[in-house]
Amino acid sequence: MEKKITDNKLDIKNLGLIPENKFNPSTQANTPLTLVRTGFNREAFDATFQTAFTELGVEEQDLSFFDPNLATVDDFFNIYSNLFFLIPKLGEINSHEYLIKESSEYIDYKANQLEIQALLDEIAELRETNLALQLDMAEILGAKQTIDQAIEDAERASEG
DSSP states (O other): OOOEETEEEEEEEOOOOOOOOGGOOOOOOOOOOOOOOOOOOOOHHHSSSOOOOOSSSOOOOOOTTOOOGGGOOHHHHHHHHHHHSSSSSSOOSSSSHHHHHHHHHTTTHHHHHHHHHHHHHHHHHHHHHHHHHHHHHHHHHHHHHHHHHHHHHHHHHOOO
């Protein structure tokens, strides 16, 4: 519907949104107005449109076509990323625990851990030695202060 104001009169034109037989503009003031609202039948709407969420995010890939003989390392890591949260955390096979054990054996992880532990033990030992030396220094400084005080007291006593 289009409205135009011309010479203080409101011109209303039908733009085809309302059927012609229902478009009867009134020229009188305070004329009752009938509004027609078109609504949907809820049951018919629900039967026609699916309003429930059926998936979130990206669809899982169908890996049934996958040929392991043609796989690359990149393919492995792409598949691993897609399946990461579907793989059980613990288990003797087909789990994150299994992958960690297998990879740790392959890269000789325990040997590295033993070397790291030896270095950590050496650091702890050096810290203990450092603390003992600091205590010795404090003790020596304390003894020096005591000697200096005794010398001052002796000098005052001999002067007096």
